[in-house]
Amino acid sequence: MIREIIPGVYTADHAVAEGKNAIVVGQRSVWAIDAGTYAHEGQEMADFIRSLGRTPDRLLYTHGHGDHALGSGAFRDAVEIVAHELMPVECRRLLPLLAVRAGKTPEELAAQIAWPTITFSHELTLDLGDRRLRLFPTPGHSQDGVSVLLEEEKLLIAGDAVVTGIVPAIGDGDSRILQATLERLAKREIEILVPGHGAVVYGRENVQDWLGWLAGYLRDVRAAVRQALDAGTPSAEIVEGIEYDRFVGDRLPKDRHGMPKRHANTVRKIIEEKATLPPPSLPQVGGGADPVPSPNWGGLGWGGSIVEEESR
Numbered sequence: 279m280i281r282e283i284i285p286g287v288y289t290a291d292h293a294v295a296e297g298k299n300a301i302v303v304g305q306r307s308v309w310a311i312d313a314g315t316y317a318h319e320g321q322e323m324a325d326f327i328r329s330l331g332r333t334p335d336r337l338l339y340t341h342g343h344g345d346h347a348l349g350s351g352a353f354r355d356a357v358e359i360v361a362h363e364l365m366p367v368e369c370r371r372l373l374p375l376l377a378v379r380a381g382k383t384p385e386e387l388a389a390q391i392a393w394p395t396i397t398f399s400h401e402l403t404l405d406l407g408d409r410r411l412r413l414f415p416t417p418g419h420s421q422d423g424v425s426v427l428l429e430e431e432k433l434l435i436a437g438d439a440v441v442t443g444i445v446p447a448i449g450d451g452d453s454r455i456l457q458a459t460l461e462r463l464a465k466r467e468i469e470i471l472v473p474g475h476g477a478v479v480y481g482r483e484n485v486q487d488w489l490g491w492l493a494g495y496l497r498d499v500r501a502a503v504r505q506a507l508d509a510g511t512p513s514a515e516i517v518e519g520i521e522y523d524r525f526v527g528d529r530l531p532k533d534r535h536g537m538p539k540r541h542a543n544t545v546r547k548i549i550e551e552k553a554t555l556p557p558p559s560l561p562q563v564g565g566g567a568d569p570v571p572s573p574n575w576g577g578l579g580w581g582g583s584i585v586e587e588e589s590r
């Protein structure tokens with residue numbers, strides 16, 4: 279389903295965990311933002327753009343996970359396809375895993391994706407004539423994550439850096455980086471928030487509330503993990519002890535999208551992060567707080583759990 283949330287800005291649902299793609303219409307160009315998992319999801323967006331009397335010839339990615347990129351076939355001939363410079367790297371890295379699930383070869387899967395024609399590493403502004411899209415990195419869920427800000431409209435299309443329908447997914451990322459991203463976003467004036475998965479949030483206070491909860495969830499789980507590790511608790515018991523009801527409670531519906539399992543995966547990932555902290559003799563950031571790793575993701579490893587989870 280495609281819904282207009284403000285004049286000329288639309289969300290397009292996709293099947294994975296209340297997934298949200300978006301479409302932004304400007305005088306000079308129309309941009310599709312992400313394309314879902316399946317060809318028909320991207321096709322629906324392209325058809326919708328045509329129904330407005332416009333051409334579906336521009337696509338941008340918030341990141342390269344399968345449920346945002348695999349459905350992009352309808353945009354393969356687009357004149358501009360924009361993503362963070364790490365998006366093609368990430369997407370190609372995941373292809374063998376995604377191919378197994380799709381029952382295809384990685385080459386077949388690669389051929390159905392609209393690959394970026396323009397990549398960037400810092401920030402990029404797209405001028406649509408009557409409105410501008412500001413793209414900037416929001417890593418943590420994945421290293422190639424970017425969000426899209428419509429500054430005038432105070433509207434953020436966040437990608438999976440912000441989710442309102444599931445707990446933060448960090449299997450392919452880093453909770454400390456994601457928390458820093460969420461805290462940075464919370465300082466911006468955002469009136470409308472389009473998350474990667476979940477319902478759109480309206481009103482600055484509600485947006486602040488969500489961003490604050492997501493960052494706080496990661497912080498609280500990490501604190502509990504640290505305490506349990508310090509007490510010598512085995513990992514399996516830590517996962518049991520960091521209960522869904524206490525850390526998520528009524529914030530998200532327990533019976534949807536395998537939520538308790540998602541929570542347990544996040545706890546497991548944070549235990550893993552604690553186990554890979556630099557030794558205490560290294561200089562620490564922020565007076566003894568958890569050091570935030572530099573954006574060198576080489577050592578983080580890839581467990582495959584997130585894509586497994588996301589594309590179920």
Ligand SMILES: [Zn+2]
Pocket residue numbers: 341343419420438588
């Ligand atoms: Zn993702």
